[in-house]
Amino acid sequence: MIGLYAIVRRAPREAVGARAEPLLEIGFESFCVLAGDAPPALSVDALRAHEAAVRRIAEACAACLPARFGAAAADEEALRRELAPRAAELLEALQLVEGREQMTLRVHGRGPAPLADAPPFGLRPSPAGGPGTRYLEDRRRARHLPELDPLRTALASLTRAERVERHSECGLLASVYHLIDRGSAQAYLRAVDATRLEGFRILVSGPWPAWSFAPEVAQP
């Protein structure tokens, strides 16, 4: 079994894995998969080591799609069978993250009710629109979180792509993942700090490799 670390356009020189093992370069027509030893047992140290290995690869490559901890394939041939039909999708993702890195926002606050807690569509009084309209509006709000629009405006010149993941945990409304150009993290942090959102609390971290913009590969 081989463990996966990342998909890159071109392999960096002398890349090593989480346990300092030399990485196997599995070349495809338009990208390369970096693989090492089979994933170890799950532990905090193993997670940190995997993240550090992926970070090293990302820093050495202009375009890097991280593989999550535990991504693995039986062997090189099995990996080729899985990824070859997805080449176009993976190349598109590589183009999106090229020269970019990820910032992560955790959005805390009261905000609107998550979709799962909202009254069944069709039962809620609404000033306009039928049940279908309200349902679609709920879906749009759940996906977009429009309450963050002032922050989006402040970050517009820095943000190249966005992913929003809504949460049902009490207080934690959503995670927002932004792709930014490499080298612009300090400007991003300053813009977040300078933007006030009434009723919300924002925790920001990064820059990270583009974890949230990488397609899933070789998951068991």
Next chain:
Amino acid sequence: MTAQGPKRSTAEEIVERADASLLEIVDHVLNKGVMLQGEVFLGVAGVDLVYLRLSALLCAADRVLPRAGK
């Protein structure tokens, strides 16, 4: 990690002060599912906050359930 906004909860203060980077790593590196064997304790100041026992499969539902049309 920086923060802004209204008064923070005790849990948020703990997360910010202690090992927020670990929590972010766990989210980024594990999110969307993984299959392994083992146990993970995530603790702050000697208090276990999260305990994961992974005997078979920890996986997001969209990885387990059959895909529509498949």
